[in-house]
Amino acid sequence: MLIAGNWKMNKGKIDEAVALARDVRIGAYNLKGKVDIMVAPPFTVLSHVVDTLKGSRVKVGAQNMFYEDAGAYTGEISPDFLLDLGVEYVILGHSERRKFFHETDETVLQKALKAREKGLKYIVCVGETLEQRERGEAKDVVGRQVKAILDGGAYSENLIFAYEPVWAIGTGKVATPELAQEMHGFIRELLGENRDTLILYGGSVKPENAEGLLRMDDIDGALVGGASLNAESFVKIIKIAEECV
Numbered sequence: 001m002l003i004a005g006n007w008k009m010n011k012g013k014i015d016e017a018v019a020l021a022r023d024v025r026i027g028a029y030n031l032k033g034k035v036d037i038m039v040a041p042p043f044t045v046l047s048h049v050v051d052t053l054k055g056s057r058v059k060v061g062a063q064n065m066f067y068e069d070a071g072a073y074t075g076e077i078s079p080d081f082l083l084d085l086g087v088e089y090v091i092l093g094h095s096e097r098r099k100f101f102h103e104t105d106e107t108v109l110q111k112a113l114k115a116r117e118k119g120l121k122y123i124v125c126v127g128e129t130l131e132q133r134e135r136g137e138a139k140d141v142v143g144r145q146v147k148a149i150l151d152g153g154a155y156s157e158n159l160i161f162a163y164e165p166v167w168a169i170g171t172g173k174v175a176t177p178e179l180a181q182e183m184h185g186f187i188r189e190l191l192g193e194n195r196d197t198l199i200l201y202g203g204s205v206k207p208e209n210a211e212g213l214l215r216m217d218d219i220d221g222a223l224v225g226g227a228s229l230n231a232e233s234f235v236k237i238i239k240i241a242e243e244c245v
């Protein structure tokens with residue numbers, strides 16, 4: 001299992017980032033070690049968070065990266081810069097990036113191919129909007145997003161999928177465990193011989209709803225937004241995950 005925290009554009013001031021990372025580190029100290037843990041802070045505090053978590057079980061991820069190594073790409077971040085800092089994970093194709101920054105299946109694939117080449121662990125986010133679900137298109141949309149990665153040759157042992165129904169992100173509306181399981185089972189089938197790939201659930205995961213989700217057969221962890229901004233609730237989710245392994 002993997003429990004990953006996506007801080008989004010929060011906790012980007014050095015003091016608050018270091019304090020949160022330190023509290024997660026302290027909270028994770030007494031855990032049983034059955035679950036992998038990752039936090040993804042904003043770029044500008046990555047090096048501080050890497051330093052704060054050095055030698056602990058908590059790994060660090062970036063929330064995005066570009067698919068070229070270097071060059072005239074103003075404002076972009078190379079995977080080499082992330083590796084140089086000691087970053088091990090990267091989140092790709094989050095629905096907020098697809099929505100606000102017009103990322104497409106094609107650009108997410110380019111990024112996944114680059115992360116694969118560089119040996120980063122890459123979490124590819126997939127998920128349908130409310131309108132798509134209401135039109136009965138959830139599996140078509142998620143199937144297309146997953147196949148773009150698999151048919152594009154971006155599978156590797158470092159690939160992780162996160163099923164994040166867009167209507168459940170930051171809204172407090174969590175998918176029922178049964179609905180999430182159905183979608184995870186569907187993604188698992190698409191993975192075929194690579195069915196051991198981790199599939200995380202994301203969308204308003206909190207200590208109160210984590211157990212029902214994490215006990216489902218095909219849910220291998222969680223990508224946590226809001227609840228990862230508080231060390232106590234994030235560590236509680238990790239503890240619940242340890243009971244569900």
Ligand code: PEP
Pocket residue numbers: 006008164168169170171172202203204205223224225226227
């Ligand atoms: C996310 O950022 O991927 C997410 C699932 O956010 P939240 O937990 O706040 O819904």
